Amino acid sequence: MKNLFFLILFTGCLSLGNTQKITSVFAIEYKNSALPLWNHLIKINTYANDLNKNRETRESQPGDYGSISGKQLYSNEENTGSAALAFEGKTNRIFFVSLLSGEVAYSEISATGASDKKAIGSVYMSVLGKIPLMGPENQGSLVTRFTAAPDGYVYGLSNDCSVFFRINAADPKAIEPLEAIEFSGVSVSNVFLEKERGWGGDMIADASGNFYIFSASGNVFRFDRQQKTMNHLGKVFGLPMDYAISGAAVQSSGAVLLSASSGNQTFEIKDMKTLLALTVKSSIQAAVGDLSSAGFLNEKPQEAIRNKSETIQVGAFPNPVVGSQLTLQVQGLSTESSFQLEVLNVLGKTQLVQSKSLSPKQNTMIVPVQNLKAGAYFVKVSSKDNFSQILRIVVP
Numbered sequence: 221m222k223n224l225f226f227l228i229l230f231t232g233c234l235s236l237g238n239t240q241k242i243t244s245v246f247a248i249e250y251k252n253s254a255l256p257l258w259n260h261l262i263k264i265n266t267y268a269n270d271l272n273k274n275r276e277t278r279e280s281q282p283g284d285y286g287s288i289s290g291k292q293l294y295s296n297e298e299n300t301g302s303a304a305l306a307f308e309g310k311t312n313r314i315f316f317v318s319l320l321s322g323e324v325a326y327s328e329i330s331a332t333g334a335s336d337k338k339a340i341g342s343v344y345m346s347v348l349g350k351i352p353l354m355g356p357e358n359q360g361s362l363v364t365r366f367t368a369a370p371d372g373y374v375y376g377l378s379n380d381c382s383v384f385f386r387i388n389a390a391d392p393k394a395i396e397p398l399e400a401i402e403f404s405g406v407s408v409s410n411v412f413l414e415k416e417r418g419w420g421g422d423m424i425a426d427a428s429g430n431f432y433i434f435s436a437s438g439n440v441f442r443f444d445r446q447q448k449t450m451n452h453l454g455k456v457f458g459l460p461m462d463y464a465i466s467g468a469a470v471q472s473s474g475a476v477l478l479s480a481s482s483g484n485q486t487f488e489i490k491d492m493k494t495l496l497a498l499t500v501k502s503s504i505q506a507a508v509g510d511l512s513s514a515g516f517l518n519e520k521p522q523e524a525i526r527n528k529s530e531t532i533q534v535g536a537f538p539n540p541v542v543g544s545q546l547t548l549q550v551q552g553l554s555t556e557s558s559f560q561l562e563v564l565n566v567l568g569k570t571q572l573v574q575s576k577s578l579s580p581k582q583n584t585m586i587v588p589v590q591n592l593k594a595g596a597y598f599v600k601v602s603s604k605d606n607f608s609q610i611l612r613i614v615v616p
Contacts, residue, residue, distance in 0.1 A: 308514070370516055478511075560602050571592060597612070
């Protein structure tokens with residue numbers, strides 16, 4: 221479940237003619253006081269170590285916008301619950317939903333600060349016609365997921381899908397209720413609607429407008445907008461046992477950043493097919509209530525460094541492994557390059573590391589697996605050219 225005491229938004233700036241599109245990361249941070257006040261806006265950064273771990277590339281430069289006088293999102297009484305957040309990049313507006321009252325507000329974000337918040341209305345009154353009682357038994361209607369989509373709207377979703385709505389970011393005058401989401405099979409419904417497995421967390425959108433919902437427990441669901449169906453993709457691997465996902469945001473690299481409602485540890489999913497989360501350093505210094513960015517899954521990455529590596533593909537055979545070794549083949553190389561291989565278990569712990577220089581003619585790596593216990597593993601192959609690919613293998 222989200223914790224409103226800490227809330228962070230990721231963003232940055234890219235000049236487009238006479239306008240600025242915010243693409244890096246901002247944070248709305250809770251400052252310790254007698255009562256919770258959401259009035260401190262900062263810009264933060266994440267770091268990715270290269271193969272030799274001797275330098276760091278920054279997702280965005282950190283900065284401090286200072287306290288925003290009079291710009292608390294909600295009154296102190298309403299701040300004792302949680303909130304969800306969505307940043308819409310075409311309008312540079314950040315939207316907030318109070319979990320307890322359902323009140324929606326937004327602020328204009330610029331390169332130097334944020335405007336006073338402007339109220340829109342209550343989600344619960346617009347969708348349910350009432351503000352539900354917020355006891356332990358009836359938290360299904362709480363809006364815990366909020367994100368922007370490529371169509372220029374921001375979308376919100378409650379724990380049990382009974383509250384589903386959107387707001388036009390360019391003309392945010394009304395809250396539009398949407399029809400309920402259907403589930404693809406009883407098993408999906410059982411996981412999604414179970415409090416311990418499917419509630420809380422956050423959601424993001426892809427470039428086609430579909431939604432990916434991350435529950436607090438790490439289960440991931442995909443809502444197909446055209447088919448109007450929900451599918452269970454699996455559970456995130458590599459997170460600590462007590463890690464409760466509170467926020468998810470797509471970075472400019474295309475990777476999904478995850479935050480927790482307690483502690484400041486952040487993780488990154490580079491491949492949604494594997495759902496493997498790897499630790500990533502950031503300048504976050506407090507627990508996080510929610511994340512948001514202007515990015516979408518499956519967009520073309522903005523970094524030019526990806527251009528060289530887009531043609532490289534890694535294959536593993538035989539898979540499942542037969543015998544005591546696995547062969548990796550790196551195709552698409554044009555010059556000699558140094559690669560590192562890392563084998564991780566389903567908890568994200570490193571089991572084996574090795575490096576080798578590969579070329580177009582010598583493009584294979586032999587991986588000894590005789591010391592690995594039977595089960596599923598992830599093989600991460602990376603290079604100094606910022607290429608990275610993750611494969612899933614099975615050791616019988």
